[in-house]
Amino acid sequence: MKQRYSIVVVGGGVTGLMAATLMARSPQHEALDITLVDIGPRPVFAPNDDIALRVSAIANGTAELFDSVGAWEYTAATRAAPYTSMRIWDESDTPDSAAALRFDADEFAIGQLGFIVENVLLQDVLLYQLDRTDVTLKFESPIRALRRTPHGYDLELGSDEVLAADLVVGADGARSFVRAAVGIEAREWPYEQTAFVTHLRPEKSHGGTAWQRFLRDGPLGILPLDDGRVSVVWSTAPEQAQAALAADDAETGRVLSEASDYVLGKLEVAGPKGAFPLCARHASSYVLPNVALIGDAAHAIHPLAGQGANLGLQDAAELAAQVSRAVAEGLHPGDRPVLRRYERARKGANATMLHFMTGLNRLFATDSKIIGGIRSAGMRAFNRSGPVRERAVKVALGVG
Numbered sequence: 001m002k003q004r005y006s007i008v009v010v011g012g013g014v015t016g017l018m019a020a021t022l023m024a025r026s027p028q029h030e031a032l033d034i035t036l037v038d039i040g041p042r043p044v045f046a047p048n049d050d051i052a053l054r055v056s057a058i059a060n061g062t063a064e065l066f067d068s069v070g071a072w073e074y075t076a077a078t079r080a081a082p083y084t085s086m087r088i089w090d091e092s093d094t095p096d097s098a099a100a101l102r103f104d105a106d107e108f109a110i111g112q113l114g115f116i117v118e119n120v121l122l123q124d125v126l127l128y129q130l131d132r133t134d135v136t137l138k139f140e141s142p143i144r145a146l147r148r149t150p151h152g153y154d155l156e157l158g159s160d161e162v163l164a165a166d167l168v169v170g171a172d173g174a175r176s177f178v179r180a181a182v183g184i185e186a187r188e189w190p191y192e193q194t195a196f197v198t199h200l201r202p203e204k205s206h207g208g209t210a211w212q213r214f215l216r217d218g219p220l221g222i223l224p225l226d227d228g229r230v231s232v233v234w235s236t237a238p239e240q241a242q243a244a245l246a247a248d249d250a251e252t253g254r255v256l257s258e259a260s261d262y263v264l265g266k267l268e269v270a271g272p273k274g275a276f277p278l279c280a281r282h283a284s285s286y287v288l289p290n291v292a293l294i295g296d297a298a299h300a301i302h303p304l305a306g307q308g309a310n311l312g313l314q315d316a317a318e319l320a321a322q323v324s325r326a327v328a329e330g331l332h333p334g335d336r337p338v339l340r341r342y343e344r345a346r347k348g349a350n351a352t353m354l355h356f357m358t359g360l361n362r363l364f365a366t367d368s369k370i371i372g373g374i375r376s377a378g379m380r381a382f383n384r385s386g387p388v389r390e391r392a393v394k395v396a397l398g399v400g
């Protein structure tokens with residue numbers, strides 16, 4: 001009989017769920033015993049519930065990945081808001097100025113630049129697919145310990161159950177237990193910003209446009225929602241984010257209308273509020289023998305360009321492809337040379353995006369007139385630079 005391998009995916013966020021789904025659907029799935037464990041309850045999306053607080057900008061390439069596992073049709077038909085243009089401008093300019101960046105789906109002959117989708121919907125559609133495979137799902141299952149064994153790792157769950165793994169996939173988010181337990185270090189660059197998030201009803205139609213205004217304290221992202229509201233991600237000084245959280249809705253609406261320079265007229269709070277401290281983080285290594293980190297467990301980046309989940313999902317796709325390839329070649333999927341193929345394919349690309357976002361955030365967060373002048377000239381030059389602009393858009397669309 002063909003050898004079977006036990007794979008334990010730790011974390012049921014979008015990246016862990018995608019990795020498990022892709023492996024369970026791979027041509028080598030019969031050789032894999034896959035278990036996914038998560039400390040939290042099973043996420044449930046109910047179409048009649050209000051739009052959840054956490055939404056993500058999903059690139060076209062990522063939508064194609066969901067489609068490849070049969071999980072996009074329902075998403076698109078349910079509550080995915082396509083956006084067809086983007087406007088990015090500095091607080092000292094206007095969205096129509098020559099120094100503002102403007103991207104339209106039409107100029108690239110595509111239907112949309114991406115979609116705004118609730119995180120819980122993305123999890124729900126992947127769980128629907130996983131329920132149709134033989135993957136074992138264990139929610140509300142904290143890991144108590146991770147012990148090295150001659151064959152891989154033993155994972156001890158809170159229920160005293162022990163799972164033996166030939167490969168542990170650490171998809172347990174920015175404060176990864178797996179990363180710490182196996183001794184992989186992560187470098188951190190605190191942004192000294194907190195993202196305040198809420199939904200608002202704009203006075204003017206959002207017109208399917210995603211807006212980003214760079215303010216000195218951090219960027220303000222305004223994302224179009226399916227029902228005409230917008231989701232705001234305001235990365236700002238932690239005390240300002242806390243003040244917005246504590247303020248009444250009228251005051252929060254007034255502050256955000258001003259921060260957006262009234263680009264959509266007055267904004268009225270119409271949804272829950274939340275705050276998320278921001279920090280860039282990059283694992284020194286993504287793999288060890290019998291362990292691979294994916295998603296935020298490997299890298300956490302500033303949400304300003306909406307890339308975190310998109311990058312994590314690409315990690316999931318690459319790791320699943322390498323596991324499948326290894327099994328087809330008769331190799332052990334937990335061997336370091338196999339896992340290094342995954343790391344080599346993803347770490348450089350993620351590092352480039354992480355440092356670019358960190359630099360961009362700093363570039364706009366300065367009061368210096370000289371840097372302001374260079375920034376403005378750079379944005380004008382970028383607008384005129386055909387190939388560079390096209391390449392940047394391809395990366396943002398997840399097709400570069």
Ligand SMILES: Cc1cc2nc3c(=O)[nH]c(=O)nc-3n(C[C@H](O)[C@H](O)[C@H](O)COP(=O)(O)OP(=O)(O)OC[C@H]3O[C@@H](n4cnc5c(N)ncnc54)[C@H](O)[C@@H]3O)c2cc1C
Nearest residue numbers: 011013014015039056057172173295296306307308309310
């Ligand atoms: C305000 C904000 C806006 C964002 N907007 C975007 C965007 O527009 N587009 C985009 O691409 N990205 C965006 N991101 C980034 C994106 O949300 C993350 O990159 C993505 O959610 C990471 O997914 P993940 O599955 O790797 O980790 P997570 O979503 O953090 O999932 C980790 C899972 O592991 C589980 N877990 C944790 N510890 C344990 C443990 N010990 N045992 C078992 N399970 C455990 C958790 O319960 C959780 O389910 C944004 C981030 C923020 C903060």
